Amino acid sequence: xxxxxxxxxxxxxxxxxxxxxxxxxxxxxxxxxxxxxxxxxxxxxxxxxxxxxxxxxxxxxxxxxxxxxxxxxxxxxxxxxxxxxxxxxxxxxxxxxxxxxxxxxxxxxxxxxxxxxxxxxxxxxxxxxxxxxxxxxxxxxxxxxxxxxxxxxxxxxxxxxxxxxxxxxxxxxxxxxxxxxxxxxxxxxxxxxxxxxxxxxxxxxxxxxxxxxxxxxxxxxxxxxxxxxxxxxxxxxxxxxxxxxxxxxx
Ligand SMILES: Cc1cc2nc3c(=O)[nH]c(=O)nc-3n(C[C@H](O)[C@H](O)[C@H](O)COP(=O)(O)OP(=O)(O)OC[C@H]3O[C@@H](n4cnc5c(N)ncnc54)[C@H](O)[C@@H]3O)c2cc1C
Numbered sequence: 178x179x180x181x182x183x184x185x186x187x188x189x190x191x192x193x194x195x196x197x198x199x200x201x202x203x204x205x206x207x208x209x210x211x212x213x214x215x216x217x218x219x220x221x222x223x224x225x226x227x228x229x230x231x232x233x234x235x236x237x238x239x240x241x242x243x244x245x246x247x248x249x250x251x252x253x254x255x256x257x258x259x260x261x262x263x264x265x266x267x268x269x270x271x272x273x274x275x276x277x278x279x280x281x282x283x284x285x286x287x288x289x290x291x292x293x294x295x296x297x298x299x300x301x302x303x304x305x306x307x308x309x310x311x312x313x314x315x316x317x318x319x320x321x322x323x324x325x326x327x328x329x330x331x332x333x334x335x336x337x338x339x340x341x342x343x344x345x346x347x348x349x350x351x352x353x354x355x356x357x358x359x360x361x362x363x364x365x366x367x368x369x370x371x372x373x374x375x376x377x378x379x380x381x382x383x384x385x386x387x388x389x390x391x392x393x394x395x396x397x398x399x400x401x402x403x404x405x406x407x408x409x410x411x412x413x414x415x416x417x418x419x420x421x422x423x424x425x426x427x
Contacts, residue, residue, distance in 0.1 A: 179216055179263050180205070185235060187256055191322035194241040194288065195256060196227075199264065201234045209299035210272035210292050210386070212414065213238075215252060216263040222248050223268070223418075225291035225388070229298040236264075239291045239322075271386065271414045273299060279382035280308040280375075284363050284397055286389030287315055290323055292414075293388060301334055309334075310367065314342045314359025314389075318349035340366065360387070360397030368404060380404070385411045391419040 182199040190196050207213075209229055213236070214221035228237035240256065243249040255262060273296050281300070283293040290313050297309060315321055327339040342355045342362045355362050367375045375383075385401060387394045394415040402408055 179265055181261055181263050182236070184256075184260055184262055190239060191319055194239055194322050197238040197240055197256065199236045199238065199262065201236060204232065204234055205236070205266065206230065207267035208272035208274045209295040211267040211269045211295075212292070213264045213266035213268060215255070216265060217251055217255070220248065220251075221265065222252055225288070225295070226266070227291045227294045229295050229302060236266075239288055239294075241288045269414045270417055271388075271412045272296075276300075276303065276305055277307065277384045279384065280310070282363060282367065282383055282385045283309065283311045284360055284385065284387045284389075285311070285313045286359060286393045287320065289388030291388075293386070294323065294326070296386065297330060297337065301330065301337070306336060308336050308338065310338045310340070310363070312340045312342060312359050312363040312366075314344060314362075314393075316345045316348065317343060318352050358396075360393070360400055364400050364404065380406050381410060383410060387411065387413040387415075389415075391415050394419075395421055 180201060182201050185198040185200040187195050187197050207226060207230055212223050212225045214223050224238045224240060226236055227239050228235065240252060242253050283296065285293045293311055297311060300309060311327060313321065321341045324341065330337045331339050340355055342357060342359045343349055343352050344358060346352055346356045367373055368380060383406065385406065387397050394413045398411050401411060
């Protein structure tokens, strides 16, 4: 079903990523972690829902332009010129509807953090008591556009742990935090580095959610499966949207 929404507001979260608030004509049910599609005349573009499920008619999106992309150019033009937008939702099977029975590891690349924001805010609201680890990988420091939000979650929720990770430290000379590929950094921190908190805890208690492009999602999945995490504990929209069998034949 296509729903026409008003664009309630648009503001910049950093140099290029825009927060877009849509007002839907009526309340729409979705689960934390689901996405919607913006409907254009000849195509649809997916965007994760950043807001948690709630009783109002507002939906938050974070939209970042990508270079050399006709889809992205069309979306940017729509945001610059239109007051209404058509959407389809709810979409995606990688969501949280029942409370996980163990800790959660959320691994996001770039705007993949949008999906995690909805999940974290939902779990905080319902009083989830297991640990939530959010590892967010970006190219450079300025890309951590939700840093103060994530740090505020750490301060107000003792079970929430936030680790931003930068993959190109040469672009951020003053960065003193974690560097490398986000999935590998998370794996080393939690399960490999001697003295890590969870080293002796059964890994199969963890649920791992991964958000990003297919290359990042499958590389991260392989790392965790290699060290013994059951594949059924790993969740990503890419498993349905870009199945590995299809990628291999391309
Ligand atoms: C399920 C899904 C959710 C998406 N959510 C967002 C979003 O919240 N904000 C946004 O700016 N773009 C998001 N995208 C990407 C967005 O749809 C495209 O950037 C846009 O349609 C332009 O198409 P493209 O082929 O040029 O980009 P693509 O090459 O498809 O994507 C480029 C950028 O989108 C990011 N991206 C890819 N997959 C996801 C994902 N699952 N979740 C979040 N980011 C992703 C990548 O890290 C990269 O920065 C999402 C894509 C998918 C499949």
